[in-house]
Amino acid sequence: MTEPTPTGPAAATESTLGRAARSVATLLPRWSEWKPAVRSPGADLLAGLIVALVALPLALGFGISSGLGAAAGLTTAVIAGAVAAVFGGSRFQVSGPTGAMTVVLVPIVGQYGPTGVLAVGLIAGLVLVVLAFAGVGRAVRYMPAPVIEGFTAGIAVVIALQQFPAALGITDATGEKVWQSAADAVHQFVQDPSLLAPATALAVAAVILVGGRYLPRVPFSLIAVAVATVLAQLLHLDIDRIGAIPAGFAAPTLSFLHLGQLTSLIAPALAVAALAALESLLSATAADSMAVGARHNPDRELFGQGLANIAAPVLGGVPATGAIARTAVNVRSGARTRLAALTHAVILAAIVYLAAGLVAQIPLAALAGVLLATTVRMVETASILAITRATRADTVVMAATFLLTVVFDLVTAVAVGVGFAAILALRAVAKSARIEQVPLDTGDHLAEEHDLLREHIVAYRIDGALFFAAAHRFLLELADVADVKVVILRMSRITAIDATGAIVLKDAITKLEHRHITVLISGIKPEHLRPLEALGVFTTTNSEDRHLFDTTPRAIAYARQLVLPAHHYTTTTNEARS
DSSP: OOOOOOOHHHHHHHHHHHHHHHHHHHTSOOGGGTHHHHHOOHHHHHHHHHHHHHHHHHHHHHHHHHTSOHHHHHHHHHHHHHHHHHHSSOSSOOEEOOHHHHHHHHHHHHHHHHHHHHHHHHHHHHHHHHHHHHTGGGGGGGSOHHHHHHHHHHHHHHHHHHTHHHHHTOSOOOOSSHHHHHHHHHHHHHHSOOSHHHHHHHHHHHHHHHHHHHOTTSOHHHHHHHHHHHHHHHTTOOOOBOOOOOOSOOOOOOTTOOHHHHHHHHHHHHHHHHHHHHHHHHHHHHHHHHSTTOOOOHHHHHHHHHHHHHHHHHTTOOOOEEOHHHHHHHHHTTOOSTHHHHHHHHHHHHHHHTOHHHHTTSBHHHHHHHHHHHHHHHOOHHHHHHHHHHOHHHHHHHHHHHHHHHHSOHHHHHHHHHHHHHHHHHHHHHHHOEEEEEOOOOOSOOHHHHHHHHHHEEEEEEEEEESTTTHHHHHHHHHTOOSOSEEEEEOTTEEEEOHHHHHHHHHHHHHHHHTTOEEEEESOOHHHHHHHHHTTSOSOSOTTTTTEESSHHHHHHHHHHHHSOGGGHHHHHHHHHO
16 A cells, blocks of 8 residues: 655655755765776875975965964865865865955954954854855856956966065065065065076976976976975075974864854954855866866855865864865866865875975975966966957956956956946847837738828837846837837837836837827737836736737737728728637
8 A cells, every 4th residue: 555645734844855955965975076086096196295285385374374373274274175175066176275365364363363263264164054055156157258267367367476475585575465565576686686586486387387288297396396395405505495384283172252252253254255155166167167077066165165164263274265276286287086185185284293394395486486387377378369359348357357356356356347247248238139110911901001001000029128228229219200100019029128128118108109109019928018017007907908919910900990991990800809
């Protein structure tokens, strides 16, 4: 005997729980993602090692810049990097502290102290998890290609500018923006030039770029850094090194949470969550463009970043995001699965406990060379040239996003870039919308009847979107209609209509009717009819009294009834009401 199918509230509850379970399942890791790494881990392990060497000085530096210290930055790189690698939505994404996040954190440290930053990170992590379940991550799919290309090129320039102090051997460059500190480093270098650091950086970058072009499978990044370190040691070169690094992690704690402070931390936490989401999703998108056949899961990426930002503060780490520089190094170093990002975190943890002394001897200029080479390989010249050849509007959007990324910050650049893209898209849609006079389909009628119809009836077809950007142009065209008795508006090809379009259409109809011109509407879709009804275009519910017809032939038949002589009425009326 079969069990009865649940109905009513029980069925609804079961259905809701089922949807929730499926939603959670889509955000969790799968064994299939790790199978290729288990079968052939070599490429991922090597990529993870290279990324770890690049990430180490960045993690230390960003930790210090945030105001919480080098240990906080390294903790973030290890804990957030591991959690996001397992639970994130991109198999290439490398997460950790970033320059963009540091800029946001500095004023929070100044106002709320280090414990406030930890609390902000935890709250931001919870917000990211909620956004993941809400499906917000999928919105990045609608990010215009010129914005992504402009952002990627801009980030490449920002990363290159970040390397100027280390590449030039300057340790005390100052400036609120990256380009300002780079300019200060150049100024100091010119005052007291020393060729050792820039020669090291350029040599490492050249080896990586030239070697990678002809022997792409050879780990030239690792080789170049190792050779530079050995030479610096053997020749006792006076060049800045990474230096001493922390030798352990803090114990887990939630003592930084103070209930009385949480309300005031919500606003900065939302800002941190927004930046983490945006930077991580754009980084994952850029990684997709650098790898063949890659496609990240945006909602799962938010979920992974959320868990990472919940875990990191508990151990004393700062808020984290997907890091485009480390992710790019990961892709370019031959990573194939998320094992590479996990390996990077494990190696960083091992370095803390086992090899701190060896890593401390690596020249900063050598790592700057690795990142300089990475920035060159990040920029997809073919894609940029293709966009510039496409349309002038796309070029403007890409250029604006690029410049704002370099001069200001990522959030401003993307917001303005998307805004430009939206405005230009509306402009293009408004231009494509048109109204044109079309001939009447009068059927098999007498020649003199045709002449009479042409003298008294005119039909216009509206194509495209009737919305605020195009509506007033339609009003001007319709208002110019003269010397007719009936205007038929054929609206079957309207793709959208907003409140402004409906209001303008109402005004046009009112002005025509004040001049004793009857307006008939044909073929309008139900979804486009609703705004017209809501804004009072029609004052009656009877379709014929509203001058509303489902087809153009019916509208023409009704128009003939209005303008043809009496001896045509009988035939016309029968046709109009058939």
